[in-house]
Amino acid sequence: MFVRNILSAIIISVAPVSSVLAAGGDTPPIPSQDWSFSGPFGTYDKAALQRGYKIYREVCASCHSMKRVRFRNLEALGYNEDQIKAIAAEYSVEDGPNEDGDMFERAALPSDAFISPFPNDNAAKAANGGAFPPDLSLMTKARANGSNYVHALMTGYKDKLPHGVELSDGQYWNTYFTGNKIAMAPPLMDESISYEDGTIETLDQYAKDISHFLTWAADPYMEERKRTGFKVILFLLIFAGVMYGVKRRIWSNIH
Numbered sequence: 001m002f003v004r005n006i007l008s009a010i011i012i013s014v015a016p017v018s019s020v021l022a023a024g025g026d027t028p029p030i031p032s033q034d035w036s037f038s039g040p041f042g043t044y045d046k047a048a049l050q051r052g053y054k055i056y057r058e059v060c061a062s063c064h065s066m067k068r069v070r071f072r073n074l075e076a077l078g079y080n081e082d083q084i085k086a087i088a089a090e091y092s093v094e095d096g097p098n099e100d101g102d103m104f105e106r107a108a109l110p111s112d113a114f115i116s117p118f119p120n121d122n123a124a125k126a127a128n129g130g131a132f133p134p135d136l137s138l139m140t141k142a143r144a145n146g147s148n149y150v151h152a153l154m155t156g157y158k159d160k161l162p163h164g165v166e167l168s169d170g171q172y173w174n175t176y177f178t179g180n181k182i183a184m185a186p187p188l189m190d191e192s193i194s195y196e197d198g199t200i201e202t203l204d205q206y207a208k209d210i211s212h213f214l215t216w217a218a219d220p221y222m223e224e225r226k227r228t229g230f231k232v233i234l235f236l237l238i239f240a241g242v243m244y245g246v247k248r249r250i251w252s253n254i255h
């Protein structure tokens with residue numbers, strides 16, 4: 001009786017796990033990467049941010065908007081004012097109305113937000129077989145373990161499908177996407193983007209750099225916040241020391 005109870009308890013506790021595995025709908029834990037920005041003193045790596053921005057511009061920007069980032073924010077990547085003006089001027093935006101009441105096109109300015117690839121959400125869906133490419137400005141905050149998740153998503157595509165899985169047109173298999181079937185074709189592959197700074201041109205490196213860039217975009221004041229936190233702790237430590245001294249002095253005559 002006792003043995004049977006134990007056996008059924010084991011079976012009940014293991015059953016849900018095996019049924020999930022059989023359904024093939026589970027995602028494994030997201031592997032952690034080594035980021036320069038982790039930890040209490042972590043900072044962004046400007047070279048990585050510039051490479052990530054290059055990837056966004058050359059690949060992701062044809063489908064994904066980043067409406068919350070302005071060209072002038074690129075100062076944080078180490079670009080100067082003239083470089084930022086030149087980058088912005090490569091894009092055009094609709095402005096107006098002018099005195100005649102007409103809208104007109106002009107070159108983008110540093111104060112403009114990144115230009116969206118589609119005029120509206122429906123156009124974005126229509127161009128992507130009905131799937132909406134989400135805005136990437138806050139993506140690393142919108143997903144749990146965001147920086148590692150974006151890296152995992154970029155590197156998680158599999159050509160060889162698990163047994164019994166079928167994909168419809170425009171679907172791809174990704175190990176880390178919820179439900180595994182994603183409507184985004186693998187955006188990156190080895191040597192698909194050229195780097196001018198001699199960094200290796202591998203999928204893994206691209207995935208790290210785009211994730212670094214998206215992490216900055218979602219949390220541009222991270223370094224400042226950490227510095228302030230450090231100063232506050234330092235102040236509190238010194239203040240505690242002073243207060244301890246004061247206390248000892250005040251109570252020194254009392255026996």
Ligand code: HEC
Nearest residue numbers: 059060062063128131132133134139181182183184187210
């Ligand atoms: C050809 C269009 C296209 C390109 C290029 C593209 N994406 Fe996507 N992306 C999509 C679509 C469509 C979806 C929605 C997929 C879905 O819901 O199945 C998506 C979804 C995503 C998601 C959200 C996944 C989630 O958890 O919901 C992320 C993150 C993402 N893309 C990042 C990128 C990055 C980074 C790049 C550039 C390296 C990129 N994408 C390039 C079309 C694109």
